[in-house]
Structure formats: C-alpha cells, structure tokens
Amino acid sequence: MQASLCMSPVAVAQQPKVASSALMRPQQRVGAGSRSAQVSGMLAAPRRASLRAAAGRKRTPVVAVAAAEPTKPTILVAEKLGDGGVDMLKAVGTVDCSYDMTKDELLAKISLVDAIVIRSATKVTREVFEASKGRLKVVGRAGVGIDNVDLTAASELGCLVVNAPTANTVAAAEHGIALLCALARNVPQADAAMKAGRWERNKWVGVSMVGKTLAIMGFGKVGSEVARRAKGLGMTVIAYDPYASQEKAAALGVKIVTMDEALAQGDFFSLHTPLTPNTKGMFNDELFSKMKKGARIVNVARGGVIDDAALRRALDAGIVAGAALDVFSTEPPPEDNPLVSHPAVICTPHLGASTKEAQEEVAYEIAEAVISALNGELTPSCVNAPMMAPEVLKELQPFVALADGLGRAAVQLVEDSGFADVFITYHSPRGDDLDSRLLRAMVIKGMLEQITTSQVNLVNADLLAKKRGLRIVETVVPAEGTQVLTQIEVAVGASTSKFSSAVVDDRIEVAGSVKSGAPFLTRVGAYDVDLALEGEVVLVRQTDQPGIIAAVSSEFASQKLNISYMTVSRESKGTEAIMAIGVDSAPSAAVVEAVSKIKGVQEVTLFSDKRAA
Numbered sequence: 001m002q003a004s005l006c007m008s009p010v011a012v013a014q015q016p017k018v019a020s021s022a023l024m025r026p027q028q029r030v031g032a033g034s035r036s037a038q039v040s041g042m043l044a045a046p047r048r049a050s051l052r053a054a055a056g057r058k059r060t061p062v063v064a065v066a067a068a069e070p071t072k073p074t075i076l077v078a079e080k081l082g083d084g085g086v087d088m089l090k091a092v093g094t095v096d097c098s099y100d101m102t103k104d105e106l107l108a109k110i111s112l113v114d115a116i117v118i119r120s121a122t123k124v125t126r127e128v129f130e131a132s133k134g135r136l137k138v139v140g141r142a143g144v145g146i147d148n149v150d151l152t153a154a155s156e157l158g159c160l161v162v163n164a165p166t167a168n169t170v171a172a173a174e175h176g177i178a179l180l181c182a183l184a185r186n187v188p189q190a191d192a193a194m195k196a197g198r199w200e201r202n203k204w205v206g207v208s209m210v211g212k213t214l215a216i217m218g219f220g221k222v223g224s225e226v227a228r229r230a231k232g233l234g235m236t237v238i239a240y241d242p243y244a245s246q247e248k249a250a251a252l253g254v255k256i257v258t259m260d261e262a263l264a265q266g267d268f269f270s271l272h273t274p275l276t277p278n279t280k281g282m283f284n285d286e287l288f289s290k291m292k293k294g295a296r297i298v299n300v301a302r303g304g305v306i307d308d309a310a311l312r313r314a315l316d317a318g319i320v321a322g323a324a325l326d327v328f329s330t331e332p333p334p335e336d337n338p339l340v341s342h343p344a345v346i347c348t349p350h351l352g353a354s355t356k357e358a359q360e361e362v363a364y365e366i367a368e369a370v371i372s373a374l375n376g377e378l379t380p381s382c383v384n385a386p387m388m389a390p391e392v393l394k395e396l397q398p399f400v401a402l403a404d405g406l407g408r409a410a411v412q413l414v415e416d417s418g419f420a421d422v423f424i425t426y427h428s429p430r431g432d433d434l435d436s437r438l439l440r441a442m443v444i445k446g447m448l449e450q451i452t453t454s455q456v457n458l459v460n461a462d463l464l465a466k467k468r469g470l471r472i473v474e475t476v477v478p479a480e481g482t483q484v485l486t487q488i489e490v491a492v493g494a495s496t497s498k499f500s501s502a503v504v505d506d507r508i509e510v511a512g513s514v515k516s517g518a519p520f521l522t523r524v525g526a527y528d529v530d531l532a533l534e535g536e537v538v539l540v541r542q543t544d545q546p547g548i549i550a551a552v553s554s555e556f557a558s559q560k561l562n563i564s565y566m567t568v569s570r571e572s573k574g575t576e577a578i579m580a581i582g583v584d585s586a587p588s589a590a591v592v593e594a595v596s597k598i599k600g601v602q603e604v605t606l607f608s609d610k611r612a613a
C-alpha cells in the first residue's frame, strides 16, 4: 500500500551535513546521529526562529558564510526562484541556477547535486532519481502540486521531498478572480480587437457579476479565498465539496450544496479541486448537460479536472458561454488543443502562483524547508517524511497501513453531506498507555490525501486536521491479546453515505484488523466482512436470495476483472446481505452500473487504496 512507501524510513541519517553557517544556530545543526534522536528532538522543540528572518526579507545580503567546507551541499535551482530564497540557499551551499534544462541536461547534472529546487515544469521521474546515483537527498517543490515528482521513487531511493503548500494560495485565488472578471467582461477579446485597430463597443458587451451565483467546486485553501473575494463583488456564493465542513463555509457566508444543486444554480463555476482519480475528467458531457445554459467556467486548479473535448462540445452547443483556463491537461498545450483557439475561451499559461509577492514567499518557504531537510530535520511540509523511531515504527508498522486504509475507506463512503467529526477507536491490550499519535496521523493522512492536496505526516497531521475543521475523538478500548492492537474502528459523523449500509447511528463506520501482517477490513457499518484492505474494493447490498453472488461474479468475469477476495454477510436468512469484493483492477463505471441493475441488488459502491494523484 501507499502507506508503507510513505512511511519507509528515508535515509535521514545519511543526509550530508550542511556546512556551518552563520545562519544556523548550533542547536539547528543536527548531526548524523540516530534518527530517533532527531525525530523526537524535532517533535519536542517549539518552532525555532525562522531561518528566513535571519536571512533578511528585503533582499539584504545574507550574513557571510564561512569559507568553503568539504561538506557544503550543492543545490540545483532548476526553475526561476525568488531572490530571497536563492540567497538563503547560497548561505548554506553552492547554488547552481540552471533554468530551462532539457531532460538530458537534467539527467547529466543530477548526480552532481545534493538537492534540487523545482516548480511545476520540471519532471523529477524515477529516471532522474536513478541518474543521481544516490547523491540527490532533497527535492524542493516551490509550490503546492507535487504531481511532477515520482514520490514512490523518491522514498525508495532515500530522497526527501518538501513543498511550499500555502505561500501561493492567495495568488491563485486572485488569479481566479482576475479570470472571472476578464471572462465576464470579455477583456482579452476587446483588448485584442483594439490592438488590431478595431473599436468594437457593441460586440464585447459583457455580463454582470453582482447578484449572480458563483459555484466554487472544491472548497479548500484556494476555493475559500476565492469565495471571500467573490462575496465582495456582490455574488451569491455556493460550494460543492463533499468533504468540506459546513460550519467553516457558513462562517464565510457560503452554502455547501450538492453537485446537482451547484450545476442547476451556478452562473459561474470556479474549479478548485486537486487532480485525483475522482476528479479526473469530472467536468464531462453528463455534467455539462446539467448546467444552467450560458454558464461560465474558470479553472485555476488542474487541467485534468476538465474533459477538454466535452468542454469544447458544451461551448459549441452554447451550454457554456465561456471558459477561462490557467491550467491544461498537458502543459504547454499542444497545437491541436480543442480549447485554446476557441473564441469564447481565454487562457493564461499557468500563472496562478505567479505574482512577485507569492514567488518571493514561496522561495523563502521552500529554501527554509530544503535547508532543514538537508540538515536532517523533519519539516511540516515534508511530503514523504519518516515518522517515528525505528523500534516504535516496527511495532506499529502493520497497523499503520490499516489506519491509513480505514481513513481512506471511510472518506470515500462519504456522500454530499460533508463531515467534521472523526471517531477513532483502538482496541488495545495497552489501554491508555497506547501511543496513538502515529495511528491518528495515518487515519488523517488516509482521509486528507484522498481529497486534498495536503501531504500529511506525523508533524503536520493534527494541524491540517484542525485547519480542515475536523474534530478527532479517540477512544482506547482495553482488549486481550499479545499484539499492540487487536482492532481499529474509524467513523465519520455523517447520516448519509454512498453506501447506506455503512451508516450506524448517524456515523459511517468501518473497522479492521491485521492478519498475517496485512491490513484487513473486518466491518462495514453493522456488517462483518473479511477482506484484504488493498487495491479496489466493491461493496454490494442485496436481498439474501440464491443466484445473486453468481450474477455479480459473472459481471466481473465478463470484464476480465479478477476477484481476489469475496465475503458475504447477512443480518438473518432471507433478509439483507452485503457482499465485499476485492478486485485486482478498478472496475469501470459500466460494470458498476451492470451490477447495480442485477435483480435483488440494492446498492453498489467502490473505494480504492490509491491516493490522490
């Protein structure tokens, strides 16, 4: 499972020791001591004075670095980074700013550097990690999205990946608002006409924003900042986000609605979801067909959220009156992209994060994280951080994947209602002595990484949960046994679910345990199941009658889907039963639809252990 990769101990103890620098106070330099000492020191220490403060925010020259030392790291800055951040890096290492490298140039250079700093254009693939021959120890992503870094390869090859998750949020929101206004008032088209010598006052009459409804699709960091600003334009703001806290939205005067309500009510749509298996191609023909005619769409999230060909059809059919796009499924978009040349589409080349201020802030944030990581420390923005002392990790390791998998399963069963309460119950012979920090972090990780851009680790899990408005309630139930835990239950407070049988007393509940070292799902709602918690899981509720199991299996077989596990559990003979089925690859929507039509089947849903892209 993904969890074990993220948790795999990264070679922190082998990090090159950062050169002594006047910027680093003695207690900031952690030597190559044991990882447990580093980690517990990190967790116990209050946040230290910012390195960036020492470097000076106003581009004043940083304090001189001591003469070159043999251990001084080399840092490759592969994309344009704010000067302040570059200065911070120069204070601790040799910095090579080489922009616009070809793939071959990157492959040639990478074995000569200890760290690389990138934005979204540089692809740090397995090939790049392998070409580094073990020297590359840190990748710093100066921004949020890490979809251009192969995290699995990074973890396997002992490389820490850090990002700058918050510094460009406001810039992205401002760009969303800029595109919204430009779209409503045809600013780019009118400008182009004037530059071509035409004075077209009648052709470019726009539409007003005041009093119109803006539907925010994805109410996270950027979405909520867009909402705040759109309220100032006099718009009614609604949001579709099945995982958002209603209370947080209400505090901003935003109503959380269902997808159908958003589609029916939105005059403007602003997209702010991450690109995940769930959101990929989310804006498709079906969705466009349900939109209010003449709606307008802004996308500063990720290009892949929109099915390009479907948007083109919706534009040509007049369902969508216009679109403003900052992001594209392939960047830069190829010449035959169906949208860029459309007269009702306005475009910018992925400029959401590109303000002077945001880039300076991102540069400071990433430089601080890279220096910290080179120094063998954990930072909250460490994407693939080692999380605990090896002995604690070893004991909890089998349950780590279980906690992650249960969090992931529970959140995927949430429907449109949103949730704020998460209940975790540990059944443990340790009773109150159980150290649940890692397990709690893993449940939060499973949930948030499925639905947000957040990269969750032990350092930042509680903070991220709090920021999302999640209330985590933990209970330890004493149990008999020799293992540290016998069972974990995860419940989210929600009265409706994509699988109604998962709801017990207004909570979506799943439970699991570890069998032969592997995580197993042992309960969904009130039904006992027994299924390895890996790959794709299909849940079916049916009337307990002969023939259904065979009919369901043959639907899978007809699509060449291999069933790895199947359990059936019922309340009592002839009433209702649920089938939990593990399949080796994701069933298509057509298979799910076909299963749902089998006589006696009442509901079907599926979830996966795969995390967000």
Ligand SMILES: NC(=O)c1ccc[n+]([C@@H]2O[C@H](COP(=O)([O-])OP(=O)(O)OC[C@H]3O[C@@H](n4cnc5c(N)ncnc54)[C@H](O)[C@@H]3O)[C@@H](O)[C@H]2O)c1
Residues within 6 Å of the ligand: 144, 145, 168, 169, 172, 217, 218, 219, 220, 221, 222, 223, 240, 241, 242, 243, 244, 272, 273, 274, 275, 276, 278, 279, 300, 301, 302, 326, 327, 350, 351, 352, 353, 354, 450, 451, 452, 453, 454
């Ligand atoms: N254009 C740019 O330069 C730029 C800059 C910053 C961020 N971004 C992108 O903007 C997007 C949002 O970033 P963020 O920092 O606000 O992320 P975030 O994780 O804070 O918020 C994402 C929100 O989407 C919601 N969500 C997840 N799946 C959903 C679904 N199926 N339907 C509806 N909502 C769903 C989540 O619950 C979450 O609230 C990301 O795609 C990010 O990569 C782009």
Ligand SMILES: O=C(O)[C@H](O)COP(=O)(O)O
Residues within 6 Å of the ligand: 119, 120, 121, 142, 143, 144, 145, 146, 168, 350, 351, 352, 353, 354
């Ligand atoms: O993921 C991000 O932070 C944004 O998409 C910005 O990407 P950029 O740093 O390449 O502008």
